[in-house]
Amino acid sequence: MAVKVVRWLVLLAFGVFFLLPLLAMAEFSTRGAGGTRSLDSWSGIVTDPDLVDAILVSVQLAVAGSLLVLVLLVPTMTWIRLRLPRLRRPVEFLCLLPIAIPAIVLVVGMAPLYAWVDYFLGGSPLTLTFAYAVLVLPFAYRAIDAGLSAIDLKTLAEAARGLGASWAAVLLRVVVPNIRTALIGASLLSVALVLGEFTVASLLNFDTLQVRVNLLGKRNAGVSIAVSLLSLLFAFALLFLLSFVGERRRGAAAGEG
Amino acid sequence: MGHLELRGLRKSFGGQAALAGLDLELARGELVSLLGPSGCGKTTALRIVAGFETADAGSVRVDGHDITGVPANKRDMGMVFQAYSLFPNMTAAQNIAFGRKLRKKADRTGELLELVGLGHLGKRYPHQLSGGQQQRVALARALAIEPRVLLLDEPLSALDAKVRVNLRDEIRRIQTELGMTTLFVTHDQEEALAVSDRVGVMSHGRLEQLDTPSVVYRQPASAFVAQFVGVTNTVLGTAVAGGVRIGAFRLATAAAEGIADGADVHVIVRPEDIGVAQHSGQDNGALVGTVVAQSFLGPVTRLSVRLAGGDQVVRVDQPSSRAGDFPVGTAVALDLAAARLLVVAV
Numbered sequence: 001m002a003v004k005v006v007r008w009l010v011l012l013a014f015g016v017f018f019l020l021p022l023l024a025m026a027e028f029s030t031r032g033a034g035g036t037r038s039l040d041s042w043s044g045i046v047t048d049p050d051l052v053d054a055i056l057v058s059v060q061l062a063v064a065g066s067l068l069v070l071v072l073l074v075p076t077m078t079w080i081r082l083r084l085p086r087l088r089r090p091v092e093f094l095c096l097l098p099i100a101i102p103a104i105v106l107v108v109g110m111a112p113l114y115a116w117v118d119y120f121l122g123g124s125p126l127t128l129t130f131a132y133a134v135l136v137l138p139f140a141y142r143a144i145d146a147g148l149s150a151i152d153l154k155t156l157a158e159a160a161r162g163l164g165a166s167w168a169a170v171l172l173r174v175v176v177p178n179i180r181t182a183l184i185g186a187s188l189l190s191v192a193l194v195l196g197e198f199t200v201a202s203l204l205n206f207d208t209l210q211v212r213v214n215l216l217g218k219r220n221a222g223v224s225i226a227v228s229l230l231s232l233l234f235a236f237a238l239l240f241l242l243s244f245v246g247e248r249r250r251g252a253a254a255g256e257g
Numbered sequence: 258m259g260h261l262e263l264r265g266l267r268k269s270f271g272g273q274a275a276l277a278g279l280d281l282e283l284a285r286g287e288l289v290s291l292l293g294p295s296g297c298g299k300t301t302a303l304r305i306v307a308g309f310e311t312a313d314a315g316s317v318r319v320d321g322h323d324i325t326g327v328p329a330n331k332r333d334m335g336m337v338f339q340a341y342s343l344f345p346n347m348t349a350a351q352n353i354a355f356g357r358k359l360r361k362k363a364d365r366t367g368e369l370l371e372l373v374g375l376g377h378l379g380k381r382y383p384h385q386l387s388g389g390q391q392q393r394v395a396l397a398r399a400l401a402i403e404p405r406v407l408l409l410d411e412p413l414s415a416l417d418a419k420v421r422v423n424l425r426d427e428i429r430r431i432q433t434e435l436g437m438t439t440l441f442v443t444h445d446q447e448e449a450l451a452v453s454d455r456v457g458v459m460s461h462g463r464l465e466q467l468d469t470p471s472v473v474y475r476q477p478a479s480a481f482v483a484q485f486v487g488v489t490n491t492v493l494g495t496a497v498a499g500g501v502r503i504g505a506f507r508l509a510t511a512a513a514e515g516i517a518d519g520a521d522v523h524v525i526v527r528p529e530d531i532g533v534a535q536h537s538g539q540d541n542g543a544l545v546g547t548v549v550a551q552s553f554l555g556p557v558t559r560l561s562v563r564l565a566g567g568d569q570v571v572r573v574d575q576p577s578s579r580a581g582d583f584p585v586g587t588a589v590a591l592d593l594a595a596a597r598l599l600v601v602a603v
Contacts, residue, residue, distance in 0.1 A: 166330060
């Protein structure tokens, strides 16, 4: 009984700790003149065309960044585990390196490169995908590594090869479906990181959601807080949706017996 | 020309030779087992045939065609692995259909599920199947691609004893029914002897002996084969003219021919080839000893007999119905069936 009470108290404490700031943001963003409630700050999000553009850019960057890092990492990590196990530690070190380097240092290194990127690919904010792929590398690596460790990759790959599968078929029909949860986790971490990233975008002079929120905060605190809350809710919704999809698929798999 | 031919296969891992020139030929429809202890090279040989390892030297031929450099996915080899290898994201039926779909061949899943006795479990996922059922599905999946050769890499070793015996008989039935050339790797001698047309006993990357199960068991080509296949006694003796001497006991046998008189030898004999009788106490030149332990093994009871005048212990099998005649402490005289001895110089 005492354990149960402690559990509930801990849950309550954490609930308050996480929910209180969100409630405060909701309260602040709905303040109207003379102590009334108003949705002006929220409606300001959709009426600000720059903000809408920034949201769209950030969402595209989140999707493109996640895809790029998955396309890079999944085949590489699979190949290393199957054929080049000696490279596993060096590659892990390389992939985890960005987490130890401050964003400002990364930007200093990337700025000259982005001069070339700008020259060859134009100044689209979507070119930030390359920088974001580097930033999310450590998180995606860890998630995918855990997924690959959870399956008998060597045996499954050999079984598929023996049955006539090309390496592409091994990846797409055997490896990817069996590390789906890890891929969802990696994607989610990538999306959350990209949606919240400010330093790199700001210093490279790209107009993303967080850059726009920062600018708005100087001009209209209410809209700024509303957008911040919206992006947090969006990330939560995404998390819920992705975990729901993963669970549903697992459930469907189990239910077919 | 054999259906599957391995010629001079060599493979080393980090300077350690796993295969040291393996030659093997399988006739069409034949089941050959490679038997040996861990590290003897049997799995390496199988993996080279499957295309999962590349040989340092030598060749693999099927129907006379050299497939040594052909990638694994183009070899048409059906393989059942030691580890459970079904694709977890697919049902049993989808696993079986996988290879045929890749080849764009007509679906035969139902027929194959029936063949392995799992017609009703096609919709189950691997985690909903027992170990034995999973290996049956793996067998059906390997057979589904109509392989040129079936490769079995210790497919029964993860199963419990009863399932293992049932499934090994099933494998033999299906292999015979389909006339499938099969290379079966195992470290379980009983398994190898029970299902094979021929058994190849391997040691240190080489075949020590390749013959029918009864010949391998009854006429082992070397001390290693004798000791690895079945239970044996190895008794230290001395070569003498026309036979061997063990302590005061002299045994006339042709098995010691070619060994210099006075040389130390090992006399290798199986427990079931030794006769036993209560010893009268008279010194008539028999090999005598005392029963020091009994192990009940079901139909037979194994007596441990310490030989007189030394510490050597010999195991002797007796029908369990007679075991009561030889309680622990009984003095016994042993009768070695000379024709079934193997004598090797130490």
